[in-house]
Amino acid sequence: MPVDTSIPVLVVDDYKTMVRIIRNLLKQLGFSDIDDAKDGEEALEKMKVRKYGLVISDWNMEPMTGYELLKSVRSDDGLQRTPFIMVTAESKTENVIAAKKAGVNNYIVKPFNAATLKSKIDAVFGE
Amino acid sequence: MANPAKTDATALCLDALARQQAEALVSCVNDRGQQRLDMGAALDVARAMTASLEETLRTAEHAFADAVRDAASDIQALRTQLSTLGVDEMRRDRLPEAGMELDAVVEETEKATDRIMEAAEAIMSADREDKDAFEALVDMQMIDIFEACTFQDITGQRIGKVVETLKRLETRFDRLLDALPIGAGEAEATEEEKARDQRREEQILNGPQLDGPEVGQDAIDALFD
Numbered sequence: 181m182p183v184d185t186s187i188p189v190l191v192v193d194d195y196k197t198m199v200r201i202i203r204n205l206l207k208q209l210g211f212s213d214i215d216d217a218k219d220g221e222e223a224l225e226k227m228k229v230r231k232y233g234l235v236i237s238d239w240n241m242e243p244m245t246g247y248e249l250l251k252s253v254r255s256d257d258g259l260q261r262t263p264f265i266m267v268t269a270e271s272k273t274e275n276v277i278a279a280k281k282a283g284v285n286n287y288i289v290k291p292f293n294a295a296t297l298k299s300k301i302d303a304v305f306g307e
Numbered sequence: 308m309a310n311p312a313k314t315d316a317t318a319l320c321l322d323a324l325a326r327q328q329a330e331a332l333v334s335c336v337n338d339r340g341q342q343r344l345d346m347g348a349a350l351d352v353a354r355a356m357t358a359s360l361e362e363t364l365r366t367a368e369h370a371f372a373d374a375v376r377d378a379a380s381d382i383q384a385l386r387t388q389l390s391t392l393g394v395d396e397m398r399r400d401r402l403p404e405a406g407m408e409l410d411a412v413v414e415e416t417e418k419a420t421d422r423i424m425e426a427a428e429a430i431m432s433a434d435r436e437d438k439d440a441f442e443a444l445v446d447m448q449m450i451d452i453f454e455a456c457t458f459q460d461i462t463g464q465r466i467g468k469v470v471e472t473l474k475r476l477e478t479r480f481d482r483l484l485d486a487l488p489i490g491a492g493e494a495e496a497t498e499e500e501k502a503r504d505q506r507r508e509e510q511i512l513n514g515p516q517l518d519g520p521e522v523g524q525d526a527i528d529a530l531f532d
Contacts, residue, residue, distance in 0.1 A: 197420045204428065245510045271520030272513045276527050287527050289520045296524060305525070 183305045185210035187233025192216070192223040192249065193267075198290075201290070202236060205294050209301070212307070220244030224252055226289035227259055239275065244276040247279065254283040263304045267292065319363055321357050329354035332500075388486045392479045397472075407474045408465040419458035426451045 188210050191202045199216045206214050215232070217223035219241040227235070235253070237246040244252075246266055253259045266279050267288045276287055286300040329349035336344040426448035435441050496504065506512070 197424070199330055199418065200424055202425070204431065207431075228383055240512055240514065244317070245512070246511055249358070269515040269520050270511065270513055272511075273522050275511050275513065276522055276530060280530060286531055289524050289527065290515075 183253070183301060186213065187211075188230065188242030189234045189237065190214040190215050190217060190223060190232040191237065192218075192220065192237035192241070194238065198238065199296060202297070205297050208294060209298055217269060218268055220246060220252070223249055226251065227253065227262070227287075230306050232262060234304070235262055235264045236267055237264065239266060239270045246290075250279065250282045250284055265304060280300060317361070317368055320364060321361055323358045324360070325350060325353040328356060344386055384486065385523045392483060397476065397479075401472045401475070408469050412462045412465050415458045415462050419455045420454035423452050426455070
């Protein structure tokens, strides 16, 4: 079954350019309902107001990192089932293992391309 | 030749010591009440006793003077070395300039990226029905992308200047360390730095690796299969 591209997606990154790149790639993949947040704190506030079908988050942000956001989402009864993809320049083994342990659905290392983003979204939704 | 001030200091010290000992002697003998000892006699005895200390005291005084002289010489060498390092120039001009150059690099990179993204977005959202108009738009946007890419030349030059400043700083630190008897000590981190380090550790913030990703996407994918 193809991925439902009508789901609202939340892109979390403190670099406006990266948000713009991911937005454009998502648009190319058919997603149209795309929201963004500049850090984990803002993302969490938005997630408490609106139910997102997918979160794509950077790791290195302040005041709340993507790792903290992931752990907060997974420990919140209402949000814990939200699919979560980490897109980050953090490429050490300890980062990947920590994210997996915290419940991330997939992990993309920057720099990445459109095909990688697509394949990870497909993998998350079991296609 | 002996320094008169130092000789006086030794003599004064010995005299003070002799007086203290004489007073103690007078007090001790007179307290017993059998015989009275006058201060002059006690002082003679005490001076005779302290005279034996003079050589030791003078040796210590010379050693102390040598140590002070060596320290003064090291301080003078440090001052001379620091003056040749151009620390003032570094602090006043080069380091602030390096900071400004890097700020400019960030700004120019962001502007260029924006311009390239705008061109790409214009192509993405253009009407493709009118082929001639679409082709003209693509040509125009491609030129804009090429122009935007000229930022690399300028930012490359700016980064080159910063690298030169860092190399100069490194050379001067090396010269300073070579010239001074400084051990390999660790700098004490400020509270703010300690808090930042702790946060980086807790949040596993390693940042991008210099030689590219430590774990490639394929290896990561294998963990999620």
